[in-house]
Amino acid sequence: MRLVTCLHEGRARVGVVREDRIRLPVIEDWSRAMIRLIDAGPAAWARLARAGADVELPLAEAELLAPLPRPRKNIMCLGWNYAEHAQESAASQGREAKLPEHPMVFTKNVTSVNAPYGEIPCHDGVTGELDWEVELGVIIGKGGRGIPRERALDHVFGYTVINDISARDLQFRHKQYFIGKSLDGACPMGPLIVTADEIPDPQALWLRSWVNGSLKQDSSTRHMIFPVAEIIHVLSRGMTLEPGDVIATGTPSGVGFARTPPEFLKRGDVVECEVEGIGRLRNRIV
Structure with missing residues (x-):
């Protein structure tokens, strides 16, 4: 469905x-x-x-x-889950790239959730470095703890599209991700949920993003370092996942802060994010 x-x-x-x-x-x-x-x-x-x-x-x-206008809990997010994104992030900061050995997880506040075509506040005076991140979103349908990798996808209700809008100056200033990821309106989601039975392999989906019609990201979920089943397995090892939990699985390369020169979203820009077989978000910065 x-x-x-x-x-x-x-x-x-x-x-x-x-x-x-x-x-x-x-x-x-x-x-x-x-x-x-x-x-x-x-x-x-x-x-x-x-x-x-x-x-x-x-x-x-x-x-x-948004399909889940206000999830019960924060959205769980993966950082550096695509090798090329980890490499571009390291290069932009002048350090050697080191791929994660374990999933790097942070969360976004539920108040960041936005409609698939909703307006994103530019948050003048708070940030000057809004960035885009197209991601595959996973919605848990059957809860559990200690979920084995081989049965992890049985716990998925469906999939959606997420734009993990990030305030890079806040993210790097505070030395953690929560504040820079949790601005109001900074998590457009949707436009719909495709149930898991219609996406038998979540590692075979194309992801793309555009800003003002210019293609910025263009990759596939097959390039994830930690695939969806592994993410669910690791998250559930000592923590119970519950129905309705939302997981954002990470973004590929092509984000704004890692470009030369860096690019950030500004008032009037339109950012679009698409995952193959699910749909496209379209949000204006206001």
């Missing part, structure tokens, strides 16, 4: 996308919020797939929210 969260008559509703239309299912408790649907488990997901619709909307005219 291809699922969205959209506004209809002033309320957030879960919808099923078929071709160019959104079908809003006959009301059940889980149809009011994506997190309730995920909590409800596989039986509810199967009912939704065959449910009748009480409303249909043209996809192009719908007001889409």
Whole structure:
């Protein structure tokens, strides 16, 4: 299934996308919020797939929210999970590149979540170095702790697109990532969730980003240092993953701060991020 969260008559509703239309299912408790649907488990997901619709909307005219407008917990994020990105980051700081031996994990505050076509504040006076990062997002469907690698993908509800907008000056000034990654509006997500059954291999997806129509990033998830199954395995070793948890799996090379000269987003810029088979985010800096 291809699922969205959209506004209809002033309320957030879960919808099923078929071709160019959104079908809003006959009301059940889980149809009011994506997190309730995920909590409800596989039986509810199967009912939704065959449910009748009480409303249909043209996809192009719908007001889409992030699929999970406010996750219960911070978004878990991977740093330096593509070798070329790790190398460009090191080169920009004049140090030798050393690929991580273990996943480097940080989080983004839930208040950073933004709609797939929402406006991103430029945060004048707070940062002058907003940067883009296209990433594959993973939504956990079945929780667990100590999840084996070989069964990790069975715990995935679906996949989405994330732009891990980063304030580089804050990130490097504070010597950690949380503040620089958690500005309000700095996590556009969507435009939808594609359920895991439609993406049997998350390591075979192309990722691209553009700024004002100029291609900036162009790579594939096959280049991840730590693939999705490994990420889930490592995160769950001593920490329980729960339904609705969101994981941003890292970005490939081509980010702004590592360019010569560095490039940063400014007021009026339009940044787009796309993952093959899922969709494209489009956000203006305001």
